[in-house]
Amino acid sequence: MVRMTDKVTIDHRIMGGVPCIAGTRIPVATVIGLLGGGYAVDEVLAEYPTLTRDDVLAALRFAASAVDERELPLRLSA
Numbered sequence: 001m002v003r004m005t006d007k008v009t010i011d012h013r014i015m016g017g018v019p020c021i022a023g024t025r026i027p028v029a030t031v032i033g034l035l036g037g038g039y040a041v042d043e044v045l046a047e048y049p050t051l052t053r054d055d056v057l058a059a060l061r062f063a064a065s066a067v068d069e070r071e072l073p074l075r076l077s078a
Helices: 028-036 041-047 053-068
Strands: 008-010
Touching (some): 041 053
C-alpha cells in the first residue's frame, strides 16, 4: 500500500490500485467527479456519509497535485 497523503492511499488490493480515500473503497475520482458535476461539499458528504470534509479536501489536493505533474509529449521527427 502506498500512502499518498494521510487521507489518500493506493493499494493494489483495493479497487485495483486506484487512489482512494484512506480506509474506504471510495475513489478520489468519484469525489472529484461529483464536485466537478456541481455537487457542493455537503452534498458529497450526504451521498457518502463515511467521508469527512477533510477527506473531500484531501481528494481535491490530491487531484491538484496529480494534474500539476507535467509530461512533455515527444515530437517525432519526420
